[in-house]
Amino acid sequence: MKHAVAKFILVFAVFTAVFVLQKPLFMGVHSDAVGVESAYDFLTVAWHGLSMDLAVAGYLTVIPGLLIICMLLTPRTWPRRVLDIYIAVCAACISAIFCLDMVLYSYWEFRLDTTPFFYFATSPSAAMASVKWWQALCGAIAFLLIGALMWWGMSRTISIVEVRPAMGWKSVSVTALLTAALIIPIRGSVTVSTMNPSRAYFSQRRGMNHAATNPAFSLLYSATHTNDYATRYRFMEPDRARDLFLSFNADPSAPETEHFQLTTTDRPDIVLVILESFSSHLMPSLGGADVASGLDSIAGSGLLFTDIYASSFRTDRALPAILSALPGQPSQSVLKYIDKIERMPSLPATLASEGYTLAYFYGGDTNFTNMQAYLTSMGFSHIVSDKDFSLSEKASKWGAPDHHVFDRAADYLSGPAPAQSLTVIQTSSSHEPFEVPYTSARFASDERLNAFAYTDSCLTAFVNTLRDAPGWHNTLVVIVPDHFGCWPRNLTDMRQRHRVPLVITGGALAEKGRVAVTGSQTDIAATLLGAMNLPAGAFPFSNDLCRDSARGAFMTDPGSVTVATPSGSVTWNCDADRVEHTTLPPQQTADAVADAKAYLQTLYSYLDSL
Numbered sequence: 001m002k003h004a005v006a007k008f009i010l011v012f013a014v015f016t017a018v019f020v021l022q023k024p025l026f027m028g029v030h031s032d033a034v035g036v037e038s039a040y041d042f043l044t045v046a047w048h049g050l051s052m053d054l055a056v057a058g059y060l061t062v063i064p065g066l067l068i069i070c071m072l073l074t075p076r077t078w079p080r081r082v083l084d085i086y087i088a089v090c091a092a093c094i095s096a097i098f099c100l101d102m103v104l105y106s107y108w109e110f111r112l113d114t115t116p117f118f119y120f121a122t123s124p125s126a127a128m129a130s131v132k133w134w135q136a137l138c139g140a141i142a143f144l145l146i147g148a149l150m151w152w153g154m155s156r157t158i159s160i161v162e163v164r165p166a167m168g169w170k171s172v173s174v175t176a177l178l179t180a181a182l183i184i185p186i187r188g189s190v191t192v193s194t195m196n197p198s199r200a201y202f203s204q205r206r207g208m209n210h211a212a213t214n215p216a217f218s219l220l221y222s223a224t225h226t227n228d229y230a231t232r233y234r235f236m237e238p239d240r241a242r243d244l245f246l247s248f249n250a251d252p253s254a255p256e257t258e259h260f261q262l263t264t265t266d267r268p269d270i271v272l273v274i275l276e277s278f279s280s281h282l283m284p285s286l287g288g289a290d291v292a293s294g295l296d297s298i299a300g301s302g303l304l305f306t307d308i309y310a311s312s313f314r315t316d317r318a319l320p321a322i323l324s325a326l327p328g329q330p331s332q333s334v335l336k337y338i339d340k341i342e343r344m345p346s347l348p349a350t351l352a353s354e355g356y357t358l359a360y361f362y363g364g365d366t367n368f369t370n371m372q373a374y375l376t377s378m379g380f381s382h383i384v385s386d387k388d389f390s391l392s393e394k395a396s397k398w399g400a401p402d403h404h405v406f407d408r409a410a411d412y413l414s415g416p417a418p419a420q421s422l423t424v425i426q427t428s429s430s431h432e433p434f435e436v437p438y439t440s441a442r443f444a445s446d447e448r449l450n451a452f453a454y455t456d457s458c459l460t461a462f463v464n465t466l467r468d469a470p471g472w473h474n475t476l477v478v479i480v481p482d483h484f485g486c487w488p489r490n491l492t493d494m495r496q497r498h499r500v501p502l503v504i505t506g507g508a509l510a511e512k513g514r515v516a517v518t519g520s521q522t523d524i525a526a527t528l529l530g531a532m533n534l535p536a537g538a539f540p541f542s543n544d545l546c547r548d549s550a551r552g553a554f555m556t557d558p559g560s561v562t563v564a565t566p567s568g569s570v571t572w573n574c575d576a577d578r579v580e581h582t583t584l585p586p587q588q589t590a591d592a593v594a595d596a597k598a599y600l601q602t603l604y605s606y607l608d609s610l
Helices: 002-029 039-073 078-108 115-122 133-158 169-180 183-187 206-212 215-224 238-248 293-300 315-323 347-352 368-378 402-413 447-467 470-474 494-498 523-531 586-609
Strands: 269-275 303-309 356-362 382-384 420-426 475-481 499-505 513-520 553-557 560-565 568-573 578-582
Touching (some): 002 078, 002 133, 002 169, 039 078, 039 169, 039 183, 039 206, 039 215, 078 115, 078 133, 078 215, 238 586, 269 315, 293 303, 293 447, 303 553, 315 368, 347 356, 347 368, 347 420, 347 523, 356 368, 356 402, 368 382, 382 402, 402 420, 402 447, 447 475, 470 475, 475 523, 494 499, 494 560, 494 568, 560 586, 568 586, 578 586
Parallel strands (some): 269 420, 269 475, 303 513, 356 382, 356 420
Antiparallel strands (some): 475 499, 553 560, 560 568, 568 578
16 A cells, blocks of 8 residues: 555655746746746745645646556556556646747746637647747757656656555555545645635736746636636626726716817728837837837827727737727637627727728738638628738738738728728737848847837838828828737836827828827727717727726736726736735725726626627
8 A cells, every 4th residue: 555655645746846846947037027036036936836736736646546546456557558658648748838838928928828729729820920940949849858858757756666456445445535635736725715826926026926827727727717708707796897887987878078079070081000019118209219210200290199008918809909999808819709709899890881991901811810700790891911912922920011011001092992991901010020121220139129110111101101192181090009019028017018109190180289098999999989970889898088088998918907097007916816016005906906896897797798
């Protein structure tokens, strides 16, 4: 019996040790993002992440426990062979998760979840477009080396103890009892509370909490908690959630006091430009670096909303926020679900019902993240994507570089003009791996800033072309980024991380200057519809930025929500139910967290109803 118990404990300990030893390596590679300040940080991270490591080790030890029981019951060698194969498979999976998480954290700064698998499933080529060949090669080598090292160390250690057949029920019963007892580390406690990502949260430093989180558990938790809109994030009675939501996000059907008129006509031609990974930090007029000088100039001669925020952190969350006024969610992308895509509210479809012709221009693969299904459901019948460009034009891993996309859109707009039109242009070149056909004299040594400067030059040339066109007097150009990207690096303040410019120009623009109202991408729908004297009741998460009803912004990252108001902001971890950062006094912080909970609950109830 003692050999069986020893082997069982050894298997559990080896799995646990593998996860614990990953933490210092992760913290060493990402020391800046994690915020490592001393050697003591490694110990605190290991300690606070231990319960989650034990939970994953518990899951992985269940099968070895059953195999050890089989070893006690039969003299045959197959249980040992199966255990050897199982250890090899576990080593490969753990290595793959570790390496993928290590690489992606550099870009996303959250632990691994199902997001990259959704991206890969919809378009493998687009999912790999950000990866350079040498990164893929290094990743493959690291996976093989780490996996082989894990397999060798784990198998050699576990084989130290040999289990011999013993038909006595005492040995079998004790081993079975130990296997059943794995429910304790798997659950994380003997109370009603079960293991969840909040167990690793102990620090006010976001990176330290991430370092303590087990990536395998993060992935498993994400995979099993993605589509439960009906029951997830329930904090209060529905009536109270609705009241708090409406007090934060004004009811679009309620009477409002007009603040200023956006357009000179109620049926302008609308050109909407969605800039990949831009942010306010690239514009000197918003206190950023002098990178997007063209956009800054366009804003200076047009209308600039100075306190606007991206709804979430990736394009598949941004498109529904901009075109459907649906905020991004902290647990998953709603574009995963075709049935919900088909029932989303649609700004383009609303305009189409008023006689607008719809067109969409993008240089990449529209199958990526179910974009094709989404755009079609939104009402776009004219969609230009990578397949519509020649092979010579598709010089980037993301497809056609931005200047080709803008040129194609300009050609379309210079053709026979429909009565009214909505034309959307989505850029892609200012995204990893930043391979652009352009070298800026100012940013030749920085490929990231050089890529932003390239897209900025393409945008500027496009707007100048529109300005010279006969229809400029009836054109409204709306420019907004999809989300914060890669510069500046290691930006941990979530309000600053989500802050983006909203620039409006065009001959149909009635007002010029700067507007300091706090809002988000979801407010674009109600703002445009308000300017056209059209109802916005189909967009409950959208406020008209030209009216007094606009009050604040709601934005999400994996596992967290940030609420921004003119007086401050709060970042609240909705999985750990704790405030990560606040610039408000205690009572206002509590009120903002209540608003965040009500908003999130209302959003998930709405998505469940679609």
